[in-house]
Amino acid sequence: MMTEAKRIVVPEPLARLGEAFARRGHELYLVGGYVRDLLLAGESKKDVDATTGARPQEIKGVLRPLAEHLWTMGERFGTIGAKVGTYDVEVTTYRSDLYTEGSRHPEVTFGESLMDDLARRDFTINAISAGAGTGEIHDPFGGRKDLSLGVIRAVGEPLDRMRDDPLRMLRAVRFETTLTTQERPFAITSELEAAIRENAHWLESISAERIREEFEKILVSDNVAMGLRALVRLGLMPYIVPEFMETLAVEQDTEFHHKDVFEHTLIVTQNVEADPILRKAAFFHDIGKPRTLVYEHRCTYCGHKSTQKTPGMGECERCGGRTLPKKIHFYGHENVGAHIAKKAMKRLAYPRDDADAVAHLVSNHMRPMGYAVGRDPWSDSAVRRFVRDTYLERGGRVLADVDMLLKLARADITGSAPRRRQVAVASWESLKARVDEVRAEDAIEKLESPLDGNQLMKLFGRGPGRWIKPIKDYLENEVVEGRLGKDDTEKAAELATAYAREHGIFEEG
Structure with missing residues (x-):
């Protein structure tokens, strides 16, 4: 130094x-x-x-x-x-x-x-x-x-410096986060912290683009969990992603998680690769949980199960007896989270492609769990569907794919309960091996119908029209399912003809 x-x-x-x-x-x-x-x-x-x-x-x-x-x-x-x-x-x-x-x-x-x-x-x-x-x-x-x-101190009076440019409140957190190392921690002075807490609302005067730029630097830093915690502690997060504040103190089922939603999110975000899209996907992956939280109750008399929003005792809808909460569920939280992510990223003026990529990963982040709870390894066709469903491309540019989703899923495991972690890791490794095995045979994301639009028009002697898409989709699905070779045009023609006849595609009226 x-x-x-x-x-x-x-x-x-x-x-x-x-x-x-x-x-x-x-x-x-x-x-x-x-x-x-x-x-x-x-x-x-x-x-x-x-x-x-x-x-x-x-x-x-x-x-x-x-x-x-x-x-x-x-x-x-x-x-x-x-x-x-x-x-x-x-x-x-x-x-x-x-x-x-x-x-x-x-x-x-x-x-x-x-x-x-x-x-x-x-x-x-x-x-x-x-x-x-x-x-x-x-x-x-x-x-x-x-x-x-290792001190972040304002030049002169903290209140004056923050008033000069309120973005400096975010910059203080960014410098504390990015300059800190294991050997040399940095910290904001108590006077500066007090000035930030009292005036966090000044961020409302700052453009979304400038806020996004500072937030992004915190997200991709080596100490992202520290930075996110500081944004919450200092009252800045409500002016960046206010929905994130809902995750504080939201309990989870202890069988699967040993931390609340907020702490779990910090762990996952810290442990995922420092790729901008992955870090944002980790940040948003469970943001839908607070809005989907329900408690599964069981009646102590008749054993009837029901759900309610509050954790306390309830009344059985069947026999009127006392019910007690047994489990916590977040049904559909991945879809709610994807919607929140797109909305929040639009507010922060992120490019549409980035918002769609993050939302796509968030909406699919529970998919690998389907493999974990299954009794048998997925079939080749199930793996192919998984790979294709998690693939997002626009204008020749890959926005998200199964590799990114698996990295997010692996980071998600780091935030699970210790007693479940070993089983979850083994399941993830098995799924990763199956994906690699099936992908080694074909470029699954690129599988298409053996017959393109021109070939179908020639086969049926018809011009362009909406009739082409359902036939192509059907043939493509047959390839994914492994029932049709990707280059087998002869069988594809037979299947297309039978499909068109069965579904009455060329019937009048």
Whole structure:
């Protein structure tokens, strides 16, 4: 850790940039994540933020001779981007931003000094700068000390910094989550936590796209469970996915789960692969449980079974005797969860394909359980149907498939009761082996009717029409079931003819 360093080694392309600004009479300082990560881990990414007293027009004049290309989307906010060597550099004029209540767009005011610029930044660990030409570090707010201590502290008064840009409340959680390692935990100061809790509602003024970007970074981090817990603890989750708050303290059947729905979800999300779609599928996979919760009651006198929404004693609808809850059920929670996922992701402005992929995985996440409770291994045709039903493709792009579903199912097992876990793992391994075995014979997802539309039109001597689809679907199903070879056009023609006759497809009226 280089938190005591007085200067950093500036790579040649960035040093050259600093010299170019100096020749025009302007300072250039490297700031933010580039300097923070370099001090923290001795290395940094190729994305570089820099700040200067030069105005945007002047910045473009300095960058053009040195950059491969420029991008100016953020020019009205004082930011000009450039590709300099292997670095993506964004140079921003000294500034201060202010979000007014009810507005989603900041008021940008250009500043005159580095000190003014650093003073408006969010956290001390991000308010460290280094001269682009000299590498000399400027740390007026003690950011290096906070880095060494693992502290997320606001620059100045926490309430003022959060008011400047309410998204910083989410950024605090993101930095706590992403910077924490086993050797070096990070934590938000109590003062900053208090400011976030009291003003979490300010997130309502932030655009869905900006919220989504921070939420996504938390979801794919190594400490996602820690991040999700913090979002709930600080009162931020109601402004991201409010439905998730319903999972808190929702009990589950102890035969299968040893944690409530909230804790179970954290375990599964933490243990699934850090793929954006899989992490969101894990986050949403049981979100439908609170709305589908019912208690199975049994009468202590006549033994009649019934269901009700409350866990307490009830009255038997058959004999009037006392009933007691015996089991907990969440009938259809996967379908309710898929609906919630699509709705929530639409609110957060996720692409439609992403929302559909997540909803597809959520709606199918109980399918592997069907294998677990079965007495015998699935037949080849059952495995083929499973693989095809869990496959989702659009525009030639695979959105979800059986491999992703099996990864989600394996993570789901990590949140099950310890006494059930070993049996569940064995069942999962058996199903995975059957899927691999059947897929080795054919590309199941690509199985189609041996006869395409043109061949069917030629066979029946008819033009295009709605009549083609049911016949193709029938032939495709016969291939999946293993009753028709994927290249057996002769038998396919016989089956198609018989199917059309049996179902009266060409009958008049």
